[in-house]
Every structure is written in C-alpha cells, then in structure tokens.
Amino acid sequence: MRNLTMSDRWIAAAVQMNAGEDKEVNLQTAERLIAEAAAQGARLVVLPELFNYLGRLEDLAEHAESLDGPTATRMRQAAQKHEIFLVAGSFAELRQGDDRVSNTSLLFDPQGKQLGLYRKMHLFDIDLPDVHVHESKYVAPGDLPSVCPTELGGLAQAICYDLRFPELPRSLNLREVACLALPAAFTAKTGAAHWEVLIRARAIENQLFVIAANQFGRYVSGIQSYGHSLIVDPWGTVLAAASGDAEEIITAEISLDKLREVRQHMPTLGHRRI
Ligand SMILES: NC(=O)CCC(=O)C(=O)O
Numbered sequence: 387m388r389n390l391t392m393s394d395r396w397i398a399a400a401v402q403m404n405a406g407e408d409k410e411v412n413l414q415t416a417e418r419l420i421a422e423a424a425a426q427g428a429r430l431v432v433l434p435e436l437f438n439y440l441g442r443l444e445d446l447a448e449h450a451e452s453l454d455g456p457t458a459t460r461m462r463q464a465a466q467k468h469e470i471f472l473v474a475g476s477f478a479e480l481r482q483g484d485d486r487v488s489n490t491s492l493l494f495d496p497q498g499k500q501l502g503l504y505r506k507m508h509l510f511d512i513d514l515p516d517v518h519v520h521e522s523k524y525v526a527p528g529d530l531p532s533v534c535p536t537e538l539g540g541l542a543q544a545i546c547y548d549l550r551f552p553e554l555p556r557s558l559n560l561r562e563v564a565c566l567a568l569p570a571a572f573t574a575k576t577g578a579a580h581w582e583v584l585i586r587a588r589a590i591e592n593q594l595f596v597i598a599a600n601q602f603g604r605y606v607s608g609i610q611s612y613g614h615s616l617i618v619d620p621w622g623t624v625l626a627a628a629s630g631d632a633e634e635i636i637t638a639e640i641s642l643d644k645l646r647e648v649r650q651h652m653p654t655l656g657h658r659r660i
Pocket residue numbers: 435509510545546547548550570571572573576577580
C-alpha cells in the first residue's frame with residue numbers, strides 16, 4: 387500500500403442485486419450497475435456473492451467457470467471499460483478433479499488486470515429451524531487470504547460467512563490494509579440479528595473501511611437474502627446503507643486521512659498481545 391499519510395479521497399460503491407438462475411440476465415444486471423456506479427464517480431465497485439448465478443447449491447457445479455471463463459472475462463472488460471477497481475463479487479469456480487467448486491472472488495484493476503483472487507475460506511454449514519444450508523458439500527474451502535496494494539490503499543477480500551471469523555482479517559498485516567471488500571448473500575434471518583453489528587465490529591477492531599455488498603430478495607432455494615448493503619468507516623460509522631428490498635448502488639467517500647487519524651488517535655493495532 388502507498389504511504390497512508392497521503393490525503394487520498396475516493397468513492398467506493400457497493401452494488402446490491404437479487405441474482406437468480408439466469409446467468410446472462412445476472413451478468414447484464416451487474417454490467418449495468420457497474421456502469422451506473424462508475425458514472426457516479428466510484429473508483430472501487432464491489433458486487434455481491436454469487437452475483438452471476440444464485441440458485442440451489444447442488445446446481446453450482448453445473449454453472450461453474452474457470453478463471454478465464456465468460457464471467458471473469460466480462461468483469462475484466464467492465465473494469466477496463468470504466469477504469470475502475472472491481473471486486474467481481476464471487477462466482478462458482480471449476481476445480482480440477484473435484485466435484486465441488488470454489489466460491490471465488492476476483493479483483494481487477496482499471497487496466498483489466500487481475501490483481502486479487504480469494505476463495506471463500508469459511509463455508510456456511512448451518513441448521514437453524516428454518517434455514518438449513520450445507521455449503522461445504524458443494525464448495526471446497528479456500529486456504530489463502532488476499533490483500534492487494536493499490537493506489538487506493540491496500541484492498542483485502544473476504545466473502546459473506548467469513549465475516550463471522552475475526553481471525554481472517556487478523557491474520558493479515560493490517561497496517562497494509564485500508565479496505566475490506568465483502569461480497570455477500572447473507573440471509574435475512576441471520577442478517578436481521580448479526581449483519582450490521584458484525585460489519586461494524588470488523589471495521590472497528592481492525593480499523594479499516596468495510597464495503598459490504600449483499601444480495602436481497604428470495605432465491606430459488608427459498609432463502610431470503612437480507613439486503614442492507616453497508617459501507618462502514620474505521621471508527622464504525624455507517625457511511626452508506628441500502629434498503630432491504632431493492633436493487634441499489636450505495637456510495638461513500640473513502641478518506642485515507644480518516645483511516646490514519648483513527649489509527650493515530652487510538653493505536654489499538656500496536657497494543658495487541660499476540
Ligand atoms: N452465503 C453465506 O455465507 C451466508 C452467511 C450468512 O447468512 C450468515 O449468517 O453468516
């Protein structure tokens with residue numbers, strides 16, 4: 387990351403979508419929303435988890451693609467066309483010799499170069515009375531974090547359920563991270579109780595911006611996504627928030643001065659006892 391003493395200010399956008407099973411429709415929606423976010427001045431755009439296909443987990447493999455497949459190619463082109471950094475949500479990535487896929491998020495730079503690659507590490511295996519999901523049956527976990535130094539500051543990636551695991555950001559050299567991008571398909575049930583508090587906690591304890599782009603609405607497996615995409619600053623202040631039930635782009639100014647100020651006034655990262 388460049389020196390954080392600079393006073394860079396730039397606009398981040400989180401895109402909220404209700405992706406379904408029609409990949410072409412989802413990709414066109416994403417392309418349209420990326421174009422709108424860029425027209426609003428965003429230099430970093432974050433899409434939601436599984437933005438190109440949100441259906442039954444058991445059907446993910448059928449819709450999986452390689453890292454140079456049509457989804458990655460179109461997102462690379464969108465980043466280049468609009469000259470933005472793009473966290474292309476996540477998509478099901480084909481794995482050699484494995485029936486399972488990876489839940490993979492790519493980061494492209496404004497030249498269309500792939501900077502970051504993150505495969506979801508923590509998989510959503512839960513049994514609530516009315517939400518039963520066993521992601522690890524269909525998705526293999528990733529095992530590497532991703533942090534990319536960029537002219538906007540260091541960008542780290544995580545996906546949805548990862549939000550519940552503070553050890554993921556804590557495993558990074560946080561002094562090199564300005565923003566955590568979080569594509570998500572967080573459920574309405576768990577989101578109402580935990581979404582905002584977890585995002586603000588991760589922002590406060592790690593003293594970074596969190597840009598969380600969620601799905602909204604119901605998808606084919608009957609699960610309802612929570613919406614309420616959020617952008618939160620290192621003090622835990624909510625800079626922008628979406629509604630729970632609409633396609634939306636939220637934007638906020640990211641001030642690296644603010645990051646430096648919070649880290650100087652309350653240097654908790656230097657007070658850790660590991
Ligand atoms: N797609 C996911 O990882 C969902 C995570 C979620 O809803 C949660 O409560 O955690």
